[in-house]
Amino acid sequence: MNDVTVAVLGTGGIGRRALELSTHKEWLTPVAACDRHGIAVDHEGLDVAELLAATEGNIASGDEPGDVETDGGAAVKRSGAGKGVAASTQADSTETPIDDVIEKSDTIDAVLVALPNLEHDFIPRVTDRFVDADYEGVLIDVLKRSRVIGMLDEREDRLVDSGITFVCGAGATPGFLTGAAALAAQSFVDVESVDIRWGVGLRSGYEDNRGTVREDIAHLDGYDIETAREMTDAEIEDVIDEHDGVIEFTDMEHADDVLLERAGICDADDVSVGGILDVRNDEKPTTTTVTVTGSTFDGERATNTFQLGDETSMAANVNGPAIGYLKTGVRSNRNGVYGVFGPAELLPGF
Amino acid sequence: MNDVTVAVLGTGGIGRRALELSTHKEWLTPVAACDRHGIAVDHEGLDVAELLAATEGNIASGDEPGDVETDGGAAVKRSGAGKGVAASTQADSTETPIDDVIEKSDTIDAVLVALPNLEHDFIPRVTDRFVDADYEGVLIDVLKRSRVIGMLDEREDRLVDSGITFVCGAGATPGFLTGAAALAAQSFVDVESVDIRWGVGLRSGYEDNRGTVREDIAHLDGYDIETAREMTDAEIEDVIDEHDGVIEFTDMEHADDVLLERAGICDADDVSVGGILDVRNDEKPTTTTVTVTGSTFDGERATNTFQLGDETSMAANVNGPAIGYLKTGVRSNRNGVYGVFGPAELLPGF
Numbered sequence: 001m002n003d004v005t006v007a008v009l010g011t012g013g014i015g016r017r018a019l020e021l022s023t024h025k026e027w028l029t030p031v032a033a034c035d036r037h038g039i040a041v042d043h044e045g046l047d048v049a050e051l052l053a054a055t056e057g058n059i060a061s062g063d064e065p066g067d068v069e070t071d072g073g074a075a076v077k078r079s080g081a082g083k084g085v086a087a088s089t090q091a092d093s094t095e096t097p098i099d100d101v102i103e104k105s106d107t108i109d110a111v112l113v114a115l116p117n118l119e120h121d122f123i124p125r126v127t128d129r130f131v132d133a134d135y136e137g138v139l140i141d142v143l144k145r146s147r148v149i150g151m152l153d154e155r156e157d158r159l160v161d162s163g164i165t166f167v168c169g170a171g172a173t174p175g176f177l178t179g180a181a182a183l184a185a186q187s188f189v190d191v192e193s194v195d196i197r198w199g200v201g202l203r204s205g206y207e208d209n210r211g212t213v214r215e216d217i218a219h220l221d222g223y224d225i226e227t228a229r230e231m232t233d234a235e236i237e238d239v240i241d242e243h244d245g246v247i248e249f250t251d252m253e254h255a256d257d258v259l260l261e262r263a264g265i266c267d268a269d270d271v272s273v274g275g276i277l278d279v280r281n282d283e284k285p286t287t288t289t290v291t292v293t294g295s296t297f298d299g300e301r302a303t304n305t306f307q308l309g310d311e312t313s314m315a316a317n318v319n320g321p322a323i324g325y326l327k328t329g330v331r332s333n334r335n336g337v338y339g340v341f342g343p344a345e346l347l348p349g350f
Numbered sequence: 351m352n353d354v355t356v357a358v359l360g361t362g363g364i365g366r367r368a369l370e371l372s373t374h375k376e377w378l379t380p381v382a383a384c385d386r387h388g389i390a391v392d393h394e395g396l397d398v399a400e401l402l403a404a405t406e407g408n409i410a411s412g413d414e415p416g417d418v419e420t421d422g423g424a425a426v427k428r429s430g431a432g433k434g435v436a437a438s439t440q441a442d443s444t445e446t447p448i449d450d451v452i453e454k455s456d457t458i459d460a461v462l463v464a465l466p467n468l469e470h471d472f473i474p475r476v477t478d479r480f481v482d483a484d485y486e487g488v489l490i491d492v493l494k495r496s497r498v499i500g501m502l503d504e505r506e507d508r509l510v511d512s513g514i515t516f517v518c519g520a521g522a523t524p525g526f527l528t529g530a531a532a533l534a535a536q537s538f539v540d541v542e543s544v545d546i547r548w549g550v551g552l553r554s555g556y557e558d559n560r561g562t563v564r565e566d567i568a569h570l571d572g573y574d575i576e577t578a579r580e581m582t583d584a585e586i587e588d589v590i591d592e593h594d595g596v597i598e599f600t601d602m603e604h605a606d607d608v609l610l611e612r613a614g615i616c617d618a619d620d621v622s623v624g625g626i627l628d629v630r631n632d633e634k635p636t637t638t639t640v641t642v643t644g645s646t647f648d649g650e651r652a653t654n655t656f657q658l659g660d661e662t663s664m665a666a667n668v669n670g671p672a673i674g675y676l677k678t679g680v681r682s683n684r685n686g687v688y689g690v691f692g693p694a695e696l697l698p699g700f
Contacts, residue, residue, distance in 0.1 A: 017647075017648075020648075021539070021647045024539040176533075176536055176537075179533055179536075179697075180533055180534075180656075183526075183529055183530055183533055183656075183697075184530075184656070186526055186529075186667075186670040186671040186674050187526075187658060187659070187662045187666045187667050187670050188666070188670065189371070189374040296661075296662055296663060296665075296666035296670075297367075297370060297371045297374050297665075297666060297669070297670070298367075298370075298665055298666060300661040300662060300663060300666070301661060302658070302659025302660070302661035302662045303659045304656075304657065304659050304662070305655075305656070305657045305659075306530075306533075306534070306654075306655070306656050306657075307654065307655045307656075307657075308652070308654050309537070309652025309653045309654050309655075310652070311646075311650040311651060311652035312537045312646055312652045313646060313648055313650060315646075315647075315648055316538070316646035316647060316648060316650070317536075317537050319647070320537050320538065320539075320646075320647070321536040324536050328697075335682075335685045335686065335687055336685065336686075337685055346697075347529075347533075347678075347696075347697055
């Protein structure tokens with residue numbers, strides 16, 4: 001499979017790194033990228049280096065409450081020089097970036113939705129627009145929240161009718177680590193617990209990933225997705241300062257739980273996700289580890305373990321798997337397999 | 351997918367444990383099992399408990415050179431009371447077990463080839479017989495040797511024409527650990543090395559897995575697959591005694607190498623497989639570990655690691671993944687995807 005074209009919605013930290021990573025993949029050609037204010041399209045393949053260089057100085061979110069883009073537009077980068085993608089010589093300004101991508105979508109095999117999801121129904125609503133346009137191909141996202149999966153499931157019939165293979169939760173967690181848990185579970189007939197614990201050091205990547213940090217803060221006690229969305233950047237900084245730059249998360253609502261349950265690996269309740277984010281160091285505050293404990297058919301209880309090397313960045317662990325799952329999604333789509341799929345359903349499993 | 355029927359060729363350690371494991375899987379119904387001398391068929395589902403109990407006392411290989419079954423028949427258990435499967439009340443004696451399975455194969459979704467492969471072309475030759483009979487469905491094996499994959503590839507066109515999805519090397523290694531390596535590689539754009547090191551403690555499982563031990567000995571310096579096949583059981587015991595029951599293997603010809611290369615993960619030369627077998631203890635002599643070292647797109651070098659809990663048996667780590675890959679194979683087959691597939695190709699990957 002050497003001929004996959006991809007559009008990237010959103011050119012924040014994840015979208016930009018996905019574009020960069022695509023240059024390492026001969027089989028993958030990025031043909032479109034957009035944010036709230038602009039769209040770049042080249043059916044022969046974007047000049048990724050130019051696009052990234054032209055937009056590098058931009059920052060991820062605005063300074064005012066409500067200034068984070070979650071509505072309709074495909075934006076992350078939107079302040080600073082050139083206001084995001086439009087700063088590229090390959091791009092045009094637009095008020096309707098997603099519609100513009102949809103208009104070109106008959107030549108696009110896969111659409112990577114690299115948008116922050118600070119309204120629960122945002123990615124489902126973006127999905128609806130592709131369905132309404134009778135898009136045929138792959139939609140893939142790196143969303144995190146468990147409840148969003150159900151919203152996508154409600155759209156299953158319409159996705160199938162349109163010819164869309166939707167791969168959801170295909171970043172690091174959920175995504176990479178969900179897949180690792182599903183694989184590790186193959187020793188067992190009964191999975192007792194899946195524990196996912198991540199470490200992220202985000203000093204140099206901080207500016208590029210403010211949207212992700214904001215999403216993470218929504219998981220803290222006393223915050224939720226609505227309050228996090230309304231916070232100013234200064235308020236976000238206050239939270240970070242209160243934690244001296246190192247924030248620990250427990251019992252996160254990460255969709256690993258429902259994604260493992262729908263793949264038949266274990267009950268959602270048996271999955272726990274937590275992690276430590278350090279925005280002042282690039283070294284990880286803890287080693288990202290997946291532990292799966294279960295019983296074998298011959299009556300033993302054991303724990304299988306998957307660990308990521310501390311040197312691997314969040315960007316590598318989100319985008320590598322996302323592009324791997326994207327490839328699988330395209331293969332499925334070309335085989336006529338449509339609907340909603342989590343990472344663990346794309347792996348062999350019980 | 352709740353309606354998969356499976357036939358198991360060979361009722362040695364692997365075949366018997368695959369049957370046992372199938373009773374834990376609601377979606378999977380074993381409808382046929384055979385060895386050299388007998389075949390049991392029940393389209394409503396075999397009584398696995400009866401079959402296993404009736405054949406439990408049998409041993410895995412004969413006492414004389416050449417007495418190991420590698421030719422045509424589907425045998426492992428063939429001496430002792432009732433001569434294997436034929437001891438079951440569900441079974442009939444036969445001189446043509448594989449032909450008998452083929453005759454029933456229009457109601458069989460998948461055939462698990464759980465035979466020792468002490469002639470390189472044995473599994474390819476069994477495959478030919480299913481192709482000749484225009485079998486449509488999944489063939490899955492737990493073979494180990496790299497060179498066999500090429501022999502199956504030579505049959506690719508005929509497999510596709512027949513409608514067969516052949517999943518090869520789907521046990522522990524290759525199989526489970528190949529999949530773990532492919533998954534672990536998702537952090538990297540360049541994989542430098544894959545090191546697979548297994549530990550097996552096989553005291554209580556020894557009698558059931560003499561064929562596997564014999565295959566392992568063929569990997570030792572001074573032995574090859576032909577000499578191992580011709581050895582008497584007493585000569586096998588002598589080798590074990592010389593090593594005080596603990597045999598270390600390095601640079602094994604395990605198909606993980608070619609299976610990872612064909613999935614695009616790394617070059618076959620970058621893969622090394624070794625392990626330690628202890629036939630006098632059930633405790634593993636070393637923890638089974640997969641280490642994948644590579645470089646990320648953002649320029650870091652790191653090592654990701656997958657480890658199996660020491661309490662998991664070889665039987666759990668071979669048969670669990672085999673049945674997981676079988677399920678994926680059936681899904682692919684039903685979607686019209688035919689040909690030869692290694693474990694890593696069934697996972698998301700680059």
